[in-house]
Amino acid sequence: MKKSVFLGTLAATALLAGYASAATLDDVKARGELNCGVNTGLVGFAAPDANGNWQGFDVAICKAVAAAVLGDATKIKYVPTTSETRFTALASGEIDVLARNTTWTFSRDTDLAFTFTGVNYYDGQGFMVKKDLGVTSAKELDGATVCIQTGTTTELNLADFFKVNNMSYQPVAIQTNAEGEQQFLAGACDAYTTDASGLAATRAAFASPDDYIILPEIISKEPLGPLVRQGDDQWADINRWVLNALVAAEEYGVTSANVEELSKGTDNPEINRMLGNEGDLGAMIGLDKDWAKRAVSASGNYGEIFAATIGESTPIGLARGLNAQWTQGGLLYSPPFR
Amino acid sequence: MSDLHSESVAFVRDTMLTPQSPPASQAGAIKWLRENLFSGPMNTILTILGVGIVVYLVNLGLPWFLHSVWNANSLAECRSAITATWGPDAHGACWAMIRERWSQFMFGFYPNVFYWRPILALLLLFVALAPILFAEFSNRLTIAGGVVAALVVWLAASYGEWLPVGILAVVAAIAGLLAVQGTKWPHNLIWFPIVYAGIAFWLLWGGSIFTPIAALAGIVVGWLAFRILAPIAGNIVAVTAAVVAPVLWWYFGSEPVIDLLSRALPRVEPFWLPPVDSDQFGGFVLAFVIGLTGIAFSLPMGIVLALGRRSDMLLVKALCVGFIEFIRGVPLITLLFTASLLLNYFLPPGTNFDIILRVIIMVTLFSAAYIAEVIRGGLAALPRGQYEAADALGLDYWKAQRLIIMPQALKISIPGIVSSFIGLFKDTTLVVFVALLDPLKGITDAVRASIEWKGIYWEPYIFVGAIFFLVCFSMSRYSMYLENRLKREHR
Numbered sequence: 062m063k064k065s066v067f068l069g070t071l072a073a074t075a076l077l078a079g080y081a082s083a084a085t086l087d088d089v090k091a092r093g094e095l096n097c098g099v100n101t102g103l104v105g106f107a108a109p110d111a112n113g114n115w116q117g118f119d120v121a122i123c124k125a126v127a128a129a130v131l132g133d134a135t136k137i138k139y140v141p142t143t144s145e146t147r148f149t150a151l152a153s154g155e156i157d158v159l160a161r162n163t164t165w166t167f168s169r170d171t172d173l174a175f176t177f178t179g180v181n182y183y184d185g186q187g188f189m190v191k192k193d194l195g196v197t198s199a200k201e202l203d204g205a206t207v208c209i210q211t212g213t214t215t216e217l218n219l220a221d222f223f224k225v226n227n228m229s230y231q232p233v234a235i236q237t238n239a240e241g242e243q244q245f246l247a248g249a250c251d252a253y254t255t256d257a258s259g260l261a262a263t264r265a266a267f268a269s270p271d272d273y274i275i276l277p278e279i280i281s282k283e284p285l286g287p288l289v290r291q292g293d294d295q296w297a298d299i300n301r302w303v304l305n306a307l308v309a310a311e312e313y314g315v316t317s318a319n320v321e322e323l324s325k326g327t328d329n330p331e332i333n334r335m336l337g338n339e340g341d342l343g344a345m346i347g348l349d350k351d352w353a354k355r356a357v358s359a360s361g362n363y364g365e366i367f368a369a370t371i372g373e374s375t376p377i378g379l380a381r382g383l384n385a386q387w388t389q390g391g392l393l394y395s396p397p398f399r
Numbered sequence: 400m401s402d403l404h405s406e407s408v409a410f411v412r413d414t415m416l417t418p419q420s421p422p423a424s425q426a427g428a429i430k431w432l433r434e435n436l437f438s439g440p441m442n443t444i445l446t447i448l449g450v451g452i453v454v455y456l457v458n459l460g461l462p463w464f465l466h467s468v469w470n471a472n473s474l475a476e477c478r479s480a481i482t483a484t485w486g487p488d489a490h491g492a493c494w495a496m497i498r499e500r501w502s503q504f505m506f507g508f509y510p511n512v513f514y515w516r517p518i519l520a521l522l523l524l525f526v527a528l529a530p531i532l533f534a535e536f537s538n539r540l541t542i543a544g545g546v547v548a549a550l551v552v553w554l555a556a557s558y559g560e561w562l563p564v565g566i567l568a569v570v571a572a573i574a575g576l577l578a579v580q581g582t583k584w585p586h587n588l589i590w591f592p593i594v595y596a597g598i599a600f601w602l603l604w605g606g607s608i609f610t611p612i613a614a615l616a617g618i619v620v621g622w623l624a625f626r627i628l629a630p631i632a633g634n635i636v637a638v639t640a641a642v643v644a645p646v647l648w649w650y651f652g653s654e655p656v657i658d659l660l661s662r663a664l665p666r667v668e669p670f671w672l673p674p675v676d677s678d679q680f681g682g683f684v685l686a687f688v689i690g691l692t693g694i695a696f697s698l699p700m701g702i703v704l705a706l707g708r709r710s711d712m713l714l715v716k717a718l719c720v721g722f723i724e725f726i727r728g729v730p731l732i733t734l735l736f737t738a739s740l741l742l743n744y745f746l747p748p749g750t751n752f753d754i755i756l757r758v759i760i761m762v763t764l765f766s767a768a769y770i771a772e773v774i775r776g777g778l779a780a781l782p783r784g785q786y787e788a789a790d791a792l793g794l795d796y797w798k799a800q801r802l803i804i805m806p807q808a809l810k811i812s813i814p815g816i817v818s819s820f821i822g823l824f825k826d827t828t829l830v831v832f833v834a835l836l837d838p839l840k841g842i843t844d845a846v847r848a849s850i851e852w853k854g855i856y857w858e859p860y861i862f863v864g865a866i867f868f869l870v871c872f873s874m875s876r877y878s879m880y881l882e883n884r885l886k887r888e889h890r
Contacts, residue, residue: 101836102844104850108845111499111849112511113507138676142834143834146736146832146833154743155743239847262850263854267854376850
């Protein structure tokens with residue numbers, strides 16, 4: 062009897078939780094604040110500055126969503142999450158969206174019951190070595206000692222890569238990125254491996270970056286994107302199309318500088334529809350007409366965000382590569398606004 | 400006449416031999432060295448080895464410290480400054496990072512216009528600790544009081560706030576009044592620690608002043624219930640009422656009263672402070688809030704648990720043993736994860752149960768279980784005669800505990816209790832696993848994630864470690880002082 066009461070309560074709680082999360086948009090609007098899960102600190106992607114303002118590539122996604130939904134890119138509560146806490150924080154409703162360099166994988170999408178709303182950065186695992194090692198390709202790393210962060214997908218990718226190429230390696234287990242850099246600099250390992258974006262940022266921070274090279278091979282696919290809880294399609298749509306709007310804005314030449322002017326009407330009907338001059342796309346996702354305009358004004362279109370946070374003009378200096386528009390040979394391809 | 404007689408005048412020596420210095424091998428530094436460092440072949444080898452290690456470490460670290468840079472805006476600037484001054488191969492510490500991110504290490508994301516609030520809370524903490532930590536008045540205490548008062552005035556002046564001086568004046572006035580009535584310093588401040596809990600909460604989190612006042616009023620309600628019911632209905636009923644009445648007050652009575660009062664008065668100081676969210680706490684403010692609250696609440700809870708474990712009542716004993724063994728059998732990180740993540744699944748959606756409060760509860764429970772065992776050790780160390788003597792005097796259970804058992808048991812347990820406290824304070828850094836920005840790793844990683852300071856490694860650890868050492872070492876020194884003062888055996 063008592064057990065059944067307990068189970069009943071549990072079921073009711075779960076139902077209630079499911080019901081409440083079915084209207085994330087209403088919750089966010091009522092709260093007047095977007096709870097956005099970000100990394101506790103990843104160079105270029107999410108980091109607080111000396112005044113505690115969060116900045117970075119992933120943070121810009123939070124700002125665009127908040128601008129589209131609430132009309133104010135500052136109405137965000139940033140919830141720093143670790144790789145252990147991120148999924149529980151999202152599943153339990155503590156955060157509305159997780160924008161934390163999270164790889165889109167099959168099991169995360171299905172088994173963990175999340176919905177990835179797109180890809181904001183196509184990453185992949187690479188290697189960095191000392192230049193005087195004389196290695197120019199990852200295929201020459203047979204017998205090398207490799208610094209590798211334990212408990213991550215990179216560890217598994219590394220094992221796969223060396224197995225496929227019939228090579229042996231000696232792993233040097235490290236806990237954090239900072240520790241890995243320290244070990245690599247101290248010569249504890251021949252090669253350091255992590256996501257290519259992380260390697261670039263790490264190398265940029267070395268005292269003498271020119272003594273180190275990043276090998277050309279990328280050994281894994283790491284599509285990083287924002288994600289939301291499964292079961293609230295409207296909220297997922299909003300997040301998906303905010304990201305698409307940022308990508309499309311770059312394709313059509315809509316920038317934070319000219320968005321105000323273009324929203325008054327152009328001769329490109331696609332831009333007009335996106336910025337709310339023609340039709341009413343916003344109503345279909347529960348927002349007003351200007352949602353995309355505000356999203357782009359928050360920190361610019363995809364290209365502007367990339368250039369300001371991780372692009373070639375920043376110390377991190379990442380090239381667009383796979384993250385260029387499809388018209389430029391990259392993978393960014395927004396479905397039409399129609 | 401014999402010669403003997405003329406020679407019989409007593410010999411009086413009028414000059415003393417000048418004392419000779421002892422042989423070189425039996426005095427001074429050489430003797431000390433021989434006795435302590437080179438007393439045998441084994442010790443000689445160990446000494447040489449030790450000196451070698453020290454020289455190696457100093458050689459490794461000293462240039463790094465000597466080449467420190469204090470003024471720079473990024474790690475790259477630090478490096479170029481070191482290269483410019485000390486040559487291209489020199490390595491140096493870049494303390495400029497601490498300088499630039501000092502406030503982040505101290506306050507986390509606390510709004511910088513309100514920095515005076517945590518600082519004032521810290522200064523008032525010293526006032527609150529004085530009557531607890533020091534039983535006798537001394538000149539040093541006067542000096543310390545003067546310094547705190549001066550700092551409060553300076554704080555008020557530099558932030559343009561009159562509230563710090565106001566609070567200090569009220570505290571001084573009440574303490575002075577009690578002193579005039581004959582209570583000795585610092586006993587006339589003994590009420591302040593309880594009030595301090597409310598003041599510190601209000602200063603740190605802000606909001607209406609009536610929230611902490613209503614919470615503290617619960618204690619008064621409980622005390623009144625006890626005083627009124629004790630003569631009428633007996634002790635057991637009165638104690639039950641003293642527990643139930645405050646809970647009822649907190650649940651039903653306080654909300655409307657807070658509402659009414661905060662609406663009746665304008666939202667200005669001293670009735671209202673702008674609220675600060677828990678997610679803006681970080682760095683040492685967070686470590687101190689969690690650590691000190693944990694310390695303050697885990698000691699009484701530990702005492703109760705220890706008594707419960709030794710109780711004859713089966714249910715009480717079973718509950719206490721179960722609690723202590725469960726908590727001690729589970730790692731603290733598990734409890735923190737439960738508090739931050741699992742709890743959200745079970746609470747109704749939308750409930751915003753403050754994360755810092757959740758962490759504080761878990762840390763307190765964890766520490767209380769350990770302190771309970773430490774105190775149980777103290778209780779077990781008391782000779783049986785002490786208990787029997789208390790019974791023979793006709794004291795009831797609580798009086799016996801308060802007057803005879805506890806003062807002795809606690810004195811025995813001081814080193815253990817203080818180690819538990821030090822452990823608890825250091826464990827506050829574990830909150831980084833539930834994504835709170837502790838000073839050691841949370842803030843450090845956040846700082847390292849900025850482009851300017853990426854690649855910095857030792858400096859933040861050394862800095863944070865030094866502050867932790869300072870706090871923990873003070874606690875340990877105080878525990879030694881207390882042990883000495885309470886020493887009764889050899890008088």
